[in-house]
Amino acid sequence: MNTKMLASCSSCGCKKEITVHGGINVGEKPELKALVKDGTLFVWDCPSCGSANLATYQTIYHDPSERVMIWLLPKGLLPEDKVAELGRQIEASSDFPGGYVFRRVSDVGSLVEKVNIFDAGLDDTVLEMCKYVTRMEMAGKAGEKDLGSAQLKFYRTDGPDNDIEFSYPLNGQMHGVRIGFNVYGDCAGILRRNPSIKPSGGFPVVDQAWIARFFG
Template sequence: MNEKKLTRWTIEEMACPKCGQRKKIKKYQVINVSEKPRMKEDILKNNVFFFRCDNCNLAAPLTYPCVYIDRKKKLAILMTPEIEDESKKLLHSLGDLSGYKKRLTDNINDLKEKIMIYDNHMDDRAIELMKIEYIRQLKKEMEDDELMNILFDYSGHDMYFMLFFEKKGIGRVPINQEFYRQSEIRFINFLKPGFNEDFEKIDLEWAGNIVFKRN
């Protein structure tokens, strides 16, 4: 396996944002799940990008530049709060990534969502485009409430969208497999260029730009 793409980390000391207690944490610059398969589960279970304080029990997401690499799926996801020198240097250090699907996220939930989408052999672009359709159908629920987030999730063979409403709380709607296939076909021209040179942020905003430009 290419050495540049192997899992690497540094040990850093950080202070709890709540009580100030210092703790040594492992910060990953690269997580290669083809090399360390168990780390995928660790990310999904919030064991990796999370700060847990031994003193005040604070548990909070910890976002810093890191690249998730799945060599078998040819997937590389850069998670970074913002594109800065550190993340640029990090990408440069990985060497050649041609042939990889490259994605950009700025938070852990979106990283986890992409991992789950690709584990189900689906395309995140089709999923984001589907979200627009689902949101259209939620008009009534949104009359006196606000949809804060919508995320792909699954359990066994059942796939659904988790809906996070400001007042109503969390709900979920099943994903219709036939509808997914239709979405894939409907937007096939957009989905065709499978490989992008740059790390692309595939999210609702991306999907909205495509849908509303077309209509």
């Protein structure tokens, strides 16, 4: 499943042959999970100038034990109707019994976040709702409208009460915000009472824009 491709350094343009993982099955190769979670599977160093580059290619992350399949598809690689059709075909394949979660992301950071979410045993639709609520609260408290669109990413759960930690970039630096697990419970309740708020289609994208469609 692995192939090679020529990648160009984003700093100096120097080319290097890198390994492309066509599929990442952490059931067959458990050691790959840690390399996905810290991003190193996708990072390559330029032999000429030493810059660290992020490889951009499509791949499918598959965790059979968590029953999760995440398609990393950089934007613009395939037309949207092809993506949906292909996604539905894979979902309908008999290789994947019921109960599978299928997701699509367009960048490595979002893939890492999804893996962290499912590893923590959490539901990413509920977490998007939590982020939505948290952004509103942050914007209200700080009186800064910019925070209302902060790109929150799930980082981890922490402490005896399973507090949820998000990270987000602001003015070139990473920041963190922590919420109680009760918020997660409240958001899960809201989604249960509103069954129309659910992902649909082949390999749906569940992100900030997705949740915003329901609370515009």
